[in-house]
Structure formats: C-alpha cells, structure tokens
Amino acid sequence: MKFIINRELLLTPLQQIVNVIEKKQTMPILANVLFQLQNNQLTLTGTDLEVQIVAKLALDNEVEGSITIPARKLLDICRLLPSAVDIKFELSDNKLKIQSGRSRFVVSTLPADDYPNFEMSSMDCHFSIQAGQLKKALDKTTFCMANQDIRYYLNGIMLNIFNQQLKLVGSDGHRLAIYEDRIAQETGIELRIIIPRKGVLELARLLDNEEQELQVDFSRNNIRVVIGNLIFSAKLVDSKYPDFSKVFEQDFYSPIHVQKQLLKDALTRVAILSNEKFKGVEFSIDGGNLKISTNNPEHEEADEEIFIEYQGQPLSIAFNSQYILDAVANLDSELAVLTIAENSSCCFIEEPNEQEYKFIVMPMRL
Known part of the structure; x- marks a missing residue:
C-alpha cells in the first residue's frame, strides 16, 4: 500500500x-x-x-x-x-x-x-432528514439520558417513527424529555428503537452541517446514518422503552407562567447553598409570587422571590435545582410554563405556544 x-x-x-x-x-x-x-x-x-x-x-x-x-x-x-x-x-x-x-x-x-467485522442486520427501514433537524431533536433530549444505569434501556434515546411523526425521548428515571417533530416525506414506518448512549453522543458530534441531508437506515438491531462521506453505524439497545403515557393521565394545577431568565437566575443563585449531593430547592407558590428556598447540612440557607402568573391555590413542592435549570435552558421561548400534578408526582415544563418539546421532572423530599 x-x-x-x-x-x-x-x-x-x-x-x-x-x-x-x-x-x-x-x-x-x-x-x-x-x-x-x-x-x-x-x-x-x-x-x-x-x-x-x-x-x-x-x-x-x-x-x-x-x-x-x-x-x-x-x-x-x-x-x-x-x-x-x-x-x-x-x-x-x-x-x-x-x-x-x-x-x-x-x-x-x-x-x-x-480486523473484526461490524455485524449489521438487513436495513429494511429508510428515511431522509436534515442534519439540523435531527441535531436539534438530539440536543433537546440527550442531557436526560441515564449513564450506566442498571436499567440499560435508559442509557440511550428512544426514537419513535410513525410515518411522518418523529419523536425522541430521553430519561434517567427522575426526569424525562420529549421532543416531537415532523419529517418532510411520508415514510410508511411504524417503529420504536433505542439508540445507545455512546451512539447518540457520537452521532450528535458528527452533525455539524445543519443543511446537510442525511440518509437514515435502520432495522430492529442496527441504525446507520450516511453523513456526506461518513457512514455512522450503531447497534441498538435490545429492550423495550418503558411506557410513560400515564404521566399525562392525571389532574394538574393551573399552569404557572414565569420569565425564563428570571427563573434561571434566581435558581442559580439560591442553588449555591443547596445540599451539594442532592441540590434540592423548594418552590412555594402563592398567587403572583414564587419563593425559591434551600438549606444545607452546614445550616446555611438562601431564598429568593420572583413574580409569576398563577391563578390556582397555594402549593409547595421541592425539586433538584439542576434538573429545572437543564429544562429551562432548553426552552426556545422567553416564557416558561410549569404545570404541577395535583398529587405532586411530577411537574411539566414547556413553552407557552410550541408543543414540540416537553420536560417532565419528578419532585424530591427535602
């Protein structure tokens, strides 16, 4: 040679x-x-x-x-x-x-x-998508993936294709991100696959040209993405993703509207004195006021109040501050909408108009 x-x-x-x-x-x-x-x-x-x-x-x-x-x-x-x-x-x-x-x-x-051969099964499903469209979907969900969880199906991203509907879901068991989009052409495909964590991270890294057209081929065992002169392939996680649909089937309090940057800044400041391991903060909501407070084992404490739009009854709930910050950082709008379940089992975080992206976080005890 x-x-x-x-x-x-x-x-x-x-x-x-x-x-x-x-x-x-x-x-x-x-x-x-x-x-x-x-x-x-x-x-x-x-x-x-x-x-x-x-x-x-x-x-x-x-x-x-x-x-x-x-x-x-x-x-x-x-x-x-x-x-x-x-x-x-x-x-x-x-x-x-x-x-x-x-x-x-x-x-x-x-x-x-x-050199070992990379085993690939027959690719019987195909669709095309712009690199920028797929990268956005990955960016909105990747941060929620688990890392080395014993529930190995959580160590990756669930990709669901239903004809022209594209849905990506990432979860570590404590929080969940859902991103939905529409593919330009009809695919005739109805399939759920789980792309492993390493595959997701490497694929996202390769999508640096947003205008590039990608050819995506997959079977129940493998996914292959053709990116210009590169061919990315990964073995899929052989498992079924848990059914999270029941989280939508419950009663919720009235939605809370808050300025994204206001919430982000206040959370970041208060979280400085939160427990370093659990990063817990308490949300106390009453009318047009949200009080964010925390304390730690050294008996230090912090709180801050911000204005919100809320029509419901007073309530109090605690969260991991980093989970809320991650969710808010991924919103494109200036306004964040928080909707808390009446049984305090979860909180939805989304944008006021767009329904493409939803983030769900479970509460914690302080």
Missing part, C-alpha cells in the same frame, strides 16, 4: 473516527484504524463493536492495499504536522512509513484480515 494525501483531507475524518475508539480495549486491534485502499478510494474504519464510523476519501496515484494503524498515534502525528502539507504513506514489511517534508515516522501495524 502506498499513497500521498493532504493533511487537511485526512485529519478531520481521523479525528471523528478516533472518538469512537476506546482507550482500553479487549482486543488490541480495536485500538487501530483500518485503512483500505482500492479503486481510487481510501476507506477509514474505526469501531468499538458497538459504534462504527467509516470515512471514504477519493485519491489518485496510489498502490492498493489494506492495513490497520494505531489510531491515536496516527492522529497525533497528523495533528502536529504543519497545516496543508502532503503526507506520504508507504507499507513495507508490516511497518508503515509516514513521511512529510523532513519528518519521518515508522509505525507498527496489524493485519487488516484480523
């Missing part, structure tokens, strides 16, 4: 691929990136067997071949070379010679034949 490539052409896809490669591997070859050169095309592949990224680059004047190269060493070499230089790669006796200007490196390799 022998070829010359410009640093800028190689660096970006290499950085994207290295992101999916774990630093600690069960198989040494998984720390490598697979290079395959054939028919004027260089294909780079990186995987941890759960998530895979493939990049395809057009090249001329090359000698075909395939090999695997230590991913992080190669990235460091390319990153530290001067901008816009050409890099020459040449494989000889299982060693890869890398040369650019007066810089020369000889890197160890492992055979391409030993």
Whole structure:
C-alpha cells in the first residue's frame, strides 16, 4: 500500500473516527484504524463493536492495499504536522512509513484480515432528514439520558417513527424529555428503537452541517446514518422503552407562567447553598409570587422571590435545582410554563405556544 494525501483531507475524518475508539480495549486491534485502499478510494474504519464510523476519501496515484494503524498515534502525528502539507504513506514489511517534508515516522501495524467485522442486520427501514433537524431533536433530549444505569434501556434515546411523526425521548428515571417533530416525506414506518448512549453522543458530534441531508437506515438491531462521506453505524439497545403515557393521565394545577431568565437566575443563585449531593430547592407558590428556598447540612440557607402568573391555590413542592435549570435552558421561548400534578408526582415544563418539546421532572423530599 502506498499513497500521498493532504493533511487537511485526512485529519478531520481521523479525528471523528478516533472518538469512537476506546482507550482500553479487549482486543488490541480495536485500538487501530483500518485503512483500505482500492479503486481510487481510501476507506477509514474505526469501531468499538458497538459504534462504527467509516470515512471514504477519493485519491489518485496510489498502490492498493489494506492495513490497520494505531489510531491515536496516527492522529497525533497528523495533528502536529504543519497545516496543508502532503503526507506520504508507504507499507513495507508490516511497518508503515509516514513521511512529510523532513519528518519521518515508522509505525507498527496489524493485519487488516484480523480486523473484526461490524455485524449489521438487513436495513429494511429508510428515511431522509436534515442534519439540523435531527441535531436539534438530539440536543433537546440527550442531557436526560441515564449513564450506566442498571436499567440499560435508559442509557440511550428512544426514537419513535410513525410515518411522518418523529419523536425522541430521553430519561434517567427522575426526569424525562420529549421532543416531537415532523419529517418532510411520508415514510410508511411504524417503529420504536433505542439508540445507545455512546451512539447518540457520537452521532450528535458528527452533525455539524445543519443543511446537510442525511440518509437514515435502520432495522430492529442496527441504525446507520450516511453523513456526506461518513457512514455512522450503531447497534441498538435490545429492550423495550418503558411506557410513560400515564404521566399525562392525571389532574394538574393551573399552569404557572414565569420569565425564563428570571427563573434561571434566581435558581442559580439560591442553588449555591443547596445540599451539594442532592441540590434540592423548594418552590412555594402563592398567587403572583414564587419563593425559591434551600438549606444545607452546614445550616446555611438562601431564598429568593420572583413574580409569576398563577391563578390556582397555594402549593409547595421541592425539586433538584439542576434538573429545572437543564429544562429551562432548553426552552426556545422567553416564557416558561410549569404545570404541577395535583398529587405532586411530577411537574411539566414547556413553552407557552410550541408543543414540540416537553420536560417532565419528578419532585424530591427535602
């Protein structure tokens, strides 16, 4: 294998691929990136067997071949070379010679034949969506995903397709974010899948061009997203997402309207003296007044009052302050609407007009 490539052409896809490669591997070859050169095309592949990224680059004047190269060493070499230089790669006796200007490196390799195959089932569902549309949906729900929860179905995002309706749901068991949107074309698909946490984070990172059209293919076991010259693939979580519809089927107090920034600022200040572990704050609501208060084991306390619009009876309820802040930060409107269940089991946070995005947070005891 022998070829010359410009640093800028190689660096970006290499950085994207290295992101999916774990630093600690069960198989040494998984720390490598697979290079395959054939028919004027260089294909780079990186995987941890759960998530895979493939990049395809057009090249001329090359000698075909395939090999695997230590991913992080190669990235460091390319990153530290001067901008816009050409890099020459040449494989000889299982060693890869890398040369650019007066810089020369000889890197160890492992055979391409030993690189594990990423198992993919037949993709029988397809739809197209703009990158910006999918990224917004992910951004509105990703922060709610669980991290290493024993209920492994919560360690990811539920994606529900019902013809043109797209719904994404993220939850860690204490809070839940729902984002709904509409796909431009009819898909004829009715399916729920769970994309694993790592897959969600890597996919969101790749969606940097909002105008780009994405081709999304998936089955019950895998999802594949074609992003320009990149192909992202992930294995899906083999489980059923819990039914959260009952949270809507209960009685609620009158909605509370509050200026988003006012609530955000007051919460941030009061939370300074909350319990560092639980971050609990109490909401005391009476007419046009919301009192936010907290205390901690050091017997420190804080409270602040802000104006609200509320027509119901007085009530008091406590929340994790960070959960409320996360929800409010994801609202696009200047006004936040909080609706508390009469049995104090949950609180809905949404925008006054748009029904695309809902955030549900469970209360806590102080």
